[in-house]
Amino acid sequence: MNHPLTHLCLASWLVAGSAMAQDVLPKAAPQDHPVLLSGATLHTVSDGVVEDGFLLFDGGKIQQVSAQDVSPPASTEVVDGTGLHVYPGFVLATSVLGLAEVGSVDMTLDKREAGDFTPEVRASIALNPDSWVIPVTRRNGVLTAGVVPSGGRICGRAAVIQLDGWTSEDLALVPDAGLVVQWPTVGPASGSRRRRGPSEDGSAAKEAIRELDQFFDAAEAYVDARRVDPSVATDLRFEALAPVLEGAQSVWISATSKTQIESAVRWAVERNLDLKIVGGRDAALCADLLSRHEVPIAITSAHRLPHRRDLSYASTYELPGLLEEAEVPWCLTMSYWSSSNARNLPYEAAACIAYGLPAEVALRSITLSAAEFLGVEDRLGSLEAGKDATLFLADGDPFEMTTRIVAAYIGGRRIVLEDKQTQLYDKYREKYRQLGLLPGGQDSSD
Amino acid sequence: MKSKPICSFPRFLPTGMVMVTSMLVATPSSAQQPDRGPHHSDPRWHALLHATLHSSPGEVIDDATVVVRNGVIVNVSAGAPPPNGARVWDCTGKVVTAGFVEAALGVEAPRSSEDAAGLHWNHERVTPQRSALDGPGVDADTRDALRELGFTVAAIYPEDGIFRGTSAVVALSDGTSAVAQEPASTLAHSAYQAIALERASWGSGAYPGSEMGAIAVVRQALSDAAWHRQRLGVHARHPRQHEPIEPAPALEALQQDVPLLFFTTNELQLLRCAKLAKEFERPAMFVGSGMEFRRLAAIQASNASLIVPLTFSEKPKVSSVAEADQVSLRDLMTWEQAPTNLRRLAAAGVPTAITTSGLDAREDFPERLRQAREHGLADRDALAMLTTVPAKMLGLERRLGVVRSGALAHLAVWDGPVFEEGTRLVDLWIGGRHHSINPDQDSSMLGTWSTSLPISAEEDLLAELEWTEASQIQIRSEEQEFKAHHVRTEEDRVNFLLDGNDFGVPGVLSFFAVIEDDELHGSVRHPDGCVHRWSAHRKEAEERLEDEDHAEGDHEVAAGATAVPEDYGVPLGAYGVRDEISARDLVVRGATVWTSGPRGIVEDGLLVVRDGKVAFAGPLEDAPSWEGLIEIDATGLHVTPGLIDCHSHTGISGSVNEGGQRVTAEVRIEDVINPDDVNWYRQLAGGLTAANQLHGSANAIGGQNCVVKLRWGCALPDEMRIADAMPGIKFALGENPKRVAANTERPEEYPQSRMGVETLIVDRLRAGQDYQEEWDRYQALGPAQQLRAMPPRRDLELEAMAEIVRGERLIHCHSYRQDEILMLCRVAQEFGFTIGTFQHVLEGYKVAEAIREASLGGSTFSDWWAYKFEVIDAIPHNAALMSDVGVITSINSDSSDFARRLNTEAAKAMKYGGMTPDKALALVTLNPAIQLGIEDRVGSLETGKDADFAIWSGSPLSYQSRCVATYIEGQEMFSLERHQESQQEASRERHRIIQKILARNDPEKSKRDGNEKPEETKRQGPVDARAEALWRAGMDPADTLPGECGCNDSLLHQWR
Secondary structure: OEEOHHHHHHHHHHHHHOOOOHHHOOOOOOOOOOEEEEEEEEEOOOOOEEEEEEEEEEOOEEEEEEOOOOOOOOOOEEEEOOOOEEEEOEEEEEEOOOOEOOOOOHHHEOOOOOOOEOOOOEHHHHOOOOOOHHHHHHOOOEEEEEEOOOOOOEEEEEEEEEOOOOOHHHHEEEEEEEEEEEOOOOOOOOOOHHHHOOOOOHHHHHHHHHHHHHHHHHHHHHHHHHHHOOOOOOOHHHHHHHHHHOOOOEEEEEEOOHHHHHHHHHHHHHOOOOEEEEEOOOHHHHHHHHHHOOOOEEEEOOOOOOOOOOOOOOHHHHHHHHHHHOOOOEEEEOOOOOOOOHHHHHHHHHHHHHOOOOHHHHHHHOOHHHHHHHOOOOOOOOOOOOOEOOEEEEOOOOOOOOOOEEEEEEOOEEOOOOOHHHHHHHHHHHHHHHOOOOOOOOOOOO | OOOOOOOEOOOOOOHHHHHHHHOOOOOOOOOOOOOOOOOOOOOOEEEEEEEEEEEEOOEEEEEEEEEEEOOEEEEEEEOOOOOOOOEEEEOOOOEEEEOEEEEEEEEOOOOOOOOOOOOOOOOOOEOOOOEHHHOOOOOHHHHHHHHHHOEEEEEEEEOOOOEEEEOEEEEOOOOOOOOOOOHHHEEEOOOOEEEEOOOOOOOOOOOOOOHHHHHHHHHHHHHHHHHHHHHHHHHHHOHHHOOOOOOOHHHHOOOOOOOEEEEOOOHHHHHHHHHHHHHOOOOEEEEOOOOHHHHHHHHHHOOOOEEEEOOOEOOOOOOOHHHHHHOOHHHHHHHHHHHHHHHHHHHOOOOEEEEOOOOOOHHHHHHHHHHHHHOOOOHHHHHHHHOHHHHHHOOOOOOOOOOOOOOEOOEEEEOOOOOOOOOOEEEEEEOOEEEEOOOOHHHHOOEEEEEEEEOOOOOEEEEEEEEEEOOEEEEEOOOOEEEOEEEEEEOOEEEEEEEHHHHOOOOEEEEEEEEEOOEEEEEEEOOOOOEEEEEEEEOOOHHHHHHHHHHHHHHHHHHHHOOOOOOOOEOOOOOOEOOOOOOOOEEEEOOEEEOOOOOOEEOOEEEEEEOOEEEEEEEHHHOOOOOOOEEEEOOOOEEEEOEEEEEEOOOEOOOOOOOOOOEOOOOEHHHHEOOOOHHHHHHHOOOEEEEEEOOOOOOOEEEEOEEEEOOOOOOOHHHHEOOOOOOEEEEEOOHHHHHHHHOOOOOOOOOOOHHHHHHHHHHHHHHHHHHHHHHHHHHHOOHHHHHHOOOOOOOHHHHHHHHHHOOOOEEEEEEOOHHHHHHHHHHHHHHOOOEOEEEEOOOHHHOHHHHHHHEOOEEEOOOOOOOOHHHOOOOOOHHHHHHHHOOOEEEOOOOOOHHHOHHHHHHHHHHOOOOOHHHHHHOOOHHHHHHOOOOOOOOOOOOOOEOOEEEEOOOOOOOOOOEEEEEEOOEEEEEHHHHHHHHHHHHHHHHHHHHHHHHOOOHHHHHHOOOEOOHHHHOOOOOOHHHHHHHHOOOOOOOOOOOOOOOHHHHHHHOO
16 A cells, blocks of 8 residues: 555544644554665665665664665555655654653753762653653654753763653663762863852862762772672662672763863773763864873753854854764763753754754764763664664755754654644644634644 | 161161051141140151152152151252251161052942931942041051052042942041041041942842943932932022922932043943943043053043053963963953053053052062053152052042152052062151061061081081071082071061971081171071071172072063064954055945845945945946046856844843843943944844844833944944934833742832733823923923922933923834734824834734834844743744735844844845845845934935945855955945955964963963953853753853843843
């Protein structure tokens, strides 16, 4: 059977129409038949662009990516992708999706636990699968995200989630993706921070790093003692640190200034940890160090003010290009203060293109590079056989505002591209039709 | 006693009399205390002879005779003999100047008790009725420190508050109280009223909490003072028709004839204060910050008289790469140029006095002055800045600052050219009384002495004594070199110790000698108690001369090292503009022209600019001739009108919110425009050319707005204003005003619900109506009746409310929920005025039909939501849906960052709601222009409008395009090429200055090299975990968060 695109749209509309608000809409059903996207332009990320290509997925996994027509099994749903573009789902490396709902209402936030050292807490535990923000985010093609706790010095453990599922367990692709550490301010405070932020002088930073070291030392001692004597009483904090000490789990250190990054790298190298950096405003100033130690770095936002008065207005857009040149493994992410506008991830990447970043690098920075940062590159980030069928179809370049995403799949499940916002839009169009202020007719749901 | 005084006492007097002159001797006066013992008598008649006299700056009389009698200079002449009977002071080789005048010295002064009558309601901060003479006056330490610098007179003022009180001019004579035992020490009782734009700290909740609030306080008080005077006049003319006027000492103290002295913390604040004084036609002077050079042209144009401190900015820390990276070129240049400030002010003809105030330590003053001189300040100007200029400012130019017959006898006697390094102040004459400051022998013994030291009973050590300072003696023999210890020089005696171990004798030897011209004679006590005579002779003066040569050499090196660039841009720092780019006639061809006007989007269009106006914008075939104009080939590029941001908090000094009261209609953003905010430049680089600077949303009725063009590099802050824009005011509904009121310490603070917000707004609009009627009744009276009638008080808050009711001031209302939006629509309709805009208006799509009827439209975000509960129903289709229903709609930034990409924010309306490209662009061009009442000037490219436009590399609605150039009225404000040049220049300058600092980075010196940080690095803010968390998460707490309306400061406070 051959479904033209209009069918897809209509189908999604029918589903959306059956409920009054997205957060009470059913989640997508598991893929129960093969799907062939036929005749679309495939942006594989890992292996260039396949014009007029064919992509077959089944059981939630991509089976084939081909320039030639493939002969699908009999039950295959063939989607005519002529004129459409297929992309791997965008990957947002850092967010608070599912952990935070309304920024100013504390009771809707679960991103911080009390205390300076809380490695034992896990973002994957507190994910709200019915968050209003999740469907809004994925409507722009962001289908996977890292979720990061942020309180204290050792904040807890990050998760990697897919943006659709009935339960928090359905969401969590990787419940324990990395240990999140906020690096103390080392060296001169930057830019406006000097005026506004806390003034940690050298001694405060030294003390903070010493405390961190003591904590890690104590954890090592605990692990050693437990190995020899299982009767040693349990300490959940140190248990949580064990895989990190073994190098089985990575440490995500948030560090922005040059001195912070340098200090964090030196510390992690000395302790033989698997380090990743989040933040990295000054990363270009220590690119050599980062590339020498192959430290992956997630840049939080191109859309922000330069953090020093003299920096070029374009410096935040130019930073990714400098890292690319210096062969630092980097990806582009967004601030995880709030994720209500995580949907704008593609536009962060697009803005860098205007300042010289090649378009394919920009695309990789929010797909495969981000998946690599999260350690899920074997499952996500590109259109390759064997990977999750987490992808979307668009009617053009997703970096352009006028482009519409017409269908999206997460692990082969076709997800609903409706949300609370589109429904409110439709609801109030109806109001104005009743008032005679808008002509009647069908809704355009985007 | 003195063996060789500089100003020798008459030989016929017993030296014992010397001390009498510096003791307190009463002047005949009714205030005089009765003597408690035998009467003292002082003829107070002196003649200084043979002085090199600087009678006024630039006027030198050699071999001058100055005759002083009863504290007044009675005669000044060259070579005249002293009058018989006068005490004669030989000033041969000495330089005499007028005593220096400190024009602004803060002193403690008590406040009136809270229940005193006639106080200002804000009696903590508004105390014009205070006098500097109410308190203890100049403390002895300060007095002595000033004297040592050559000051004899100071104008003192109460040192805290906004209106601080009146200043008195006092002589720095003895007696610790200004209400002195010496009545003559007070030379003037009200030299000026001291004013500073002091504000309460964040979180205190006190008013004013912002600079614009402080300005409003000053404006209202000056207005009240005039009103009070007027009322007194009416009452005096018609006492029987009116109630008696309550006495108002606070207002009465602000009388017209006392000049105002404004204390300013930076050059922009100085310009603001100057403007304020002009508004009330009050004579005014200004205490500067030392950074006036950054806005010299504007300060020159303001005709201000300044009192300037020698507070050079702190030497930037650049000794590590990381530190150096953090320092802005602006800070570097401020540091480098600060010592040129006085020279530049002098060259610009700005009347300038120097104050010692503001320094960490007054003893740094000579060193700072030396630096200023090294940077070109002429001695003559320096002397004027310390004498004649401050004297004139205090209205005492005939009595002070000059050494002329008739002037008060305030004199300084120096042992060399007055500002030269090494020159010492010898004596001061304060009101005709002699004060010995540095008795001569202190320096006269310095030099090299030859001696034979009896180091033991048997042995003498041939040695040289190198006496470098009063307390430093180095002893050099053929074999050893060692130091004397505990050198104490008292009058004409010296005591010191030698450690015998230095020359192989056990024990300590104690030396004593009397200094007799070129000889020392004394004794030494050996460890065994035996006393031996010793003596020393001064070596010939050759070595001293050598020293001087050496010193001069140093001076030259120093001068070379201090060479600083003569020219710099405005604003100071990176991207500053050096020359106005004046090409105002030009043509842009080949581009796709988005007119935002009736011609729509024109491919291969043409834009012709003449005299800064659009002469033509449209298709090539309709174009007039453009021969002779500068041509810009924009083939393949896009041109749009300059973008307009209908909600900006960029470039507002001293807080965006006046949070001290719930209604602050009296405060005005236009009072605190900051043209130096680098974000203006960054926004120009995003095609923005105009912005609506709004007050924050802390209060239901906020301050007045200011509509500006982004004239980065303009000379005067006011040039940014679009003067004919429709006046506006900020209102705020919902959570923000509720939260701020709830966070004050007053539990009953109003309003804490949406119900209360409505009530408060209606209440103040009614009050505005009543106020209007009161004035209408008064204005309706004939001139004769007006003379009889009590004039209404001008109330700046109600004046603004009345303007709203009259339809002359547009409300720009922070709003989210549909109910509150509807509420304000109904209130406005009831009062019969049109609302300007609903700002944010995230539920505007729910009541668009009401907005359309009641206002000039909605100004919203593209897609912000979920940051607080009241925006949980926000949808990105808001702009499109409101537009579809007929609401004029704009998209704004509310953020210095978002204002850099309003074009792509507008583009989101195509994605969400399907707007056409030209309509989407109009969201940030024509529509905000209409909402701000500037659509006849800007907002579209149509013939006759201002040539404000941006050129883009591709479609302005694509993230993949960038702005390549921005023009305001035909002037190029930004271009990629110029940006690159500026960046390179900034980088060169940075490294040059950093090198300069590194080259002379000796720690000893850096301690003295500056004490005041530049203003912008000194701002304080809440230090808390939330700010830290913001930073961690990639947000800049210094930037406003969209939707918080500059209120994230208060959010930071509230959140743990």
